[in-house]
Amino acid sequence: MSASPTATPAASATGVALRVEAARLLVAVLDEGRSLKAVLAERLPGLADPRDRGLLEAIVFAALRHERRYAFVLAHWLSKPLPMASAKDRNVARLLLVGLAQLDALGLPPHAAVAATVEAVKQLGREGLAGLFNAVLRKATREAWPAPAALAVSSSHPDWMLRRFAIDWPDRVEVLLAANNSEAPLWLRANAPRFSRAALAERWRAAGIASEPGLAADSLRLVERANPATLPGFAEGAFHVQDLAAQLAVEALDPRPGLRVLDACAAPGGKTLGLLAAVGATGEVLALDVDARRLERLRGLVVSLKPSEARFEARLADAGQPAGWHDGRGFDAILLDAPCSATGIIRRQPDIKVHRREDDVAALAALQAGLLDALFPLLRPGGRLLYATCSLLRTENDAQIAAFLGRTPAARGLPLDARFGFDTGHGSQRFPGEDGGDGFFYALLERRAEAPQVSPGAAGSSSTARKPPPAMR
Numbered sequence: 001m002s003a004s005p006t007a008t009p010a011a012s013a014t015g016v017a018l019r020v021e022a023a024r025l026l027v028a029v030l031d032e033g034r035s036l037k038a039v040l041a042e043r044l045p046g047l048a049d050p051r052d053r054g055l056l057e058a059i060v061f062a063a064l065r066h067e068r069r070y071a072f073v074l075a076h077w078l079s080k081p082l083p084m085a086s087a088k089d090r091n092v093a094r095l096l097l098v099g100l101a102q103l104d105a106l107g108l109p110p111h112a113a114v115a116a117t118v119e120a121v122k123q124l125g126r127e128g129l130a131g132l133f134n135a136v137l138r139k140a141t142r143e144a145w146p147a148p149a150a151l152a153v154s155s156s157h158p159d160w161m162l163r164r165f166a167i168d169w170p171d172r173v174e175v176l177l178a179a180n181n182s183e184a185p186l187w188l189r190a191n192a193p194r195f196s197r198a199a200l201a202e203r204w205r206a207a208g209i210a211s212e213p214g215l216a217a218d219s220l221r222l223v224e225r226a227n228p229a230t231l232p233g234f235a236e237g238a239f240h241v242q243d244l245a246a247q248l249a250v251e252a253l254d255p256r257p258g259l260r261v262l263d264a265c266a267a268p269g270g271k272t273l274g275l276l277a278a279v280g281a282t283g284e285v286l287a288l289d290v291d292a293r294r295l296e297r298l299r300g301l302v303v304s305l306k307p308s309e310a311r312f313e314a315r316l317a318d319a320g321q322p323a324g325w326h327d328g329r330g331f332d333a334i335l336l337d338a339p340c341s342a343t344g345i346i347r348r349q350p351d352i353k354v355h356r357r358e359d360d361v362a363a364l365a366a367l368q369a370g371l372l373d374a375l376f377p378l379l380r381p382g383g384r385l386l387y388a389t390c391s392l393l394r395t396e397n398d399a400q401i402a403a404f405l406g407r408t409p410a411a412r413g414l415p416l417d418a419r420f421g422f423d424t425g426h427g428s429q430r431f432p433g434e435d436g437g438d439g440f441f442y443a444l445l446e447r448r449a450e451a452p453q454v455s456p457g458a459a460g461s462s463s464t465a466r467k468p469p470p471a472m473r
């Protein structure tokens with residue numbers, strides 16, 4: 001397409017600055033490999049008006065959700081690709097995605113979206129491209145867009161991910177792709193038993209805020225999105241933000257009052273709160289994570305929400321190396337919320353489609369297997385381990401557990417009811433969007449009661465406190 005300078009309606013300075021900022025955020029994610037979460041956390045607080053924050057977030061999420069399709073459309077409409085050599089080039093090239101996202105996914109009024117985006121290219125110091133931008137964006141409002149034949153392109157997923165979904169879930173592929181590109185609702189968990197779900201919902205209702213209960217016992221979904229910090233009860237720690245499927249992980253483990261629980265990969269701590277509440281004042285939770293910054297967030301959450309009087313320790317440690325932290329006493333329950341491909345939460349983190357590589361999956365599966373092997377022997381006989389991931393891939397989920405059970409005679413799988421999702425044989429899979437929740441996998445494993453003790457006679461013995469647990473196999 002050739003450039004033809006055209007007059008555009010006036011755009012507000014704030015509107016223009018937002019488009020420029022959106023383009024810069026896209027460069028940070030797409031060209032500098034940064035995570036969307038991290039760049040938003042850095043840049044959103046700089047915007048005073050919540051409406052500006054909302055619009056910026058919406059534009060960037062939409063552009064990332066549909067990036068591959070938009071790139072395809074632009075390749076058809078531009079006679080040659082825009083240069084990407086300098087930082088300024090990249091900002092300008094990504095600004096075209098900002099333009100398309102407003103017209104397509106967000107459905108903003110075309111005149112305002114085009115005007116603000118054309119002004120933004122001038123503000124980025126490329127006045128000479130204003131005509132080209134105007135022409136491309138006007139074409140986008142008037143003409144049918146070229147439709148990619150390949151499903152991976154039309155759904156903006158990497159080829160490898162689509163291939164894996166098609167192998168693992170042949171009957172669900174299109175539904176999965178659509179769910180990944182949709183907006184996720186805001187789920188909150190009432191900080192029960194200190195604050196009941198019913199009382200919290202009633203308090204919000206009285207303030208004109210509608211919510212709906214979800215499948216998890218303390219879950220509430222806001223009918224209309226709102227900033228959680230503005231909701232009644234926030235300052236008192238009456239609730240925290242946590243997806244429905246994440247809440248269900250603690251319910252699948254179902255730790256009873258008084259139990260000693262290990263939260264092996266615990267940060268930033270949403271599930272730790274549920275565990276502390278479940279074990280109550282007579283229970284004990286040890287939370288581990290290898291990421292110091294995330295562990296600090298976990299500590300902050302526990303301090304501000306005070307879910308129970310349970311004994312609690314948060315420790316910077318590698319869960320896969322118990323020799324460094326285990327005191328020899330068996331756990332009644334272990335939550336292994338394992339690091340994973342995060343393919344079940346793409347609707348919340350669309351940059352996963354950009355950053356995740358197929359090679360990562362095998363590396364993550366090996367890490368998960370190592371964690372399972374290291375942690376399972378720390379259960380007391382009869383104790384239970386809940387393995388959870390926010391992945392949709394069988395390698396990390398059902399196949400992972402099948403292989404673990406195959407090499408671990410002391411373990412047996414326990415059934416989970418239909419609330420936890422589709423029965424995959426060795427666990428339960430929830431899909432993104434189902435009941436409003438994220439994609440998650442759960443497998444409940446029990447250490448057979450007849451299995452030998454972890455460390456006979458070791459309880460409370462300081463001489464054995466730093467010894468690794470004996471192997472189970």
Ligand SMILES: C[S@@+](CC[C@H](N)C(=O)[O-])C[C@H]1O[C@@H](n2cnc3c(N)ncnc32)[C@H](O)[C@@H]1O
Pocket residue numbers: 246264265266267268269270271272288289290291294317318319320337338339340
């Ligand atoms: C899925 S996230 C956990 C989310 C957390 N359970 C929650 O509900 O907020 C996985 C966590 O595992 C941690 N992690 C990865 N490898 C680990 C290891 N070897 N030992 C302990 N933590 C690990 C990561 O730092 C990350 O915080």
